[in-house]
């Protein structure tokens with residue numbers, strides 16, 4: 001059975017768990033990272049030299065980097081909707097996944113660290129203001145993208161929606177000023193209708 005290393009409250013682990021949920025793929029998850037430790041042990045470092053979560057073991061094959069794991073699982077499933085069969089649609093999906101990892105989450109992460117992980121008296125207003133502005137800019141890009149479509153790429157739910165929707169969930173969950181972004185909200189509500197999203201992602205932030 002697929003083995004997933006990583007705590008269930010990690011945004012990056014949640015991508016993998018949600019993907020497994022969409023595929024109906026059984027897995028064995030082992031708590032690791034943050035309060036669970038384990039990621040600095042030689043055994044774990046041999047699996048993932050970064051000491052980060054998630055890592056998967058699929059038989060004798062090991063993989064880390066959450067978005068790559070999502071791509072791997074989607075491709076292995078043979079589901080041409082989740083891992084778009086059409087090459088241009090697939091690279092469109094890859095693009096939005098890379099954008100989540102390199103633009104959207106780096107913009108939002110400092111806000112999450114400040115507002116969820118940092119006691120109020122120790123919060124840095126400058127960091128918060130900058131992260132609010134950068135993450136809003138990223139959310140606006142998504143809103144514009146979703147103005148004429150129901151999903152990020154193609155005509156149906158695909159792997160592209162997973163990293164972006166998980167990040168948007170955190171953006172909506174934080175106590176910040178948010179202008180209305182109707183296209184983004186409509187798409188997000190669509191994601192929250194998915195049972196596997198609700199089971200894995202809609203948990204308290206910590």
Ligand SMILES: N[C@@H](CCC(=O)N[C@@H](CS)C(=O)NCC(=O)O)C(=O)O
Nearest residue numbers: 010011012033034052053054065066
């Ligand atoms: N680019 C990596 C980033 C992995 C990452 O930063 N994971 C965080 C959790 S979201 C982590 O391991 N933090 C340290 C910890 O939990 O101990 C990925 O997408 O998998």
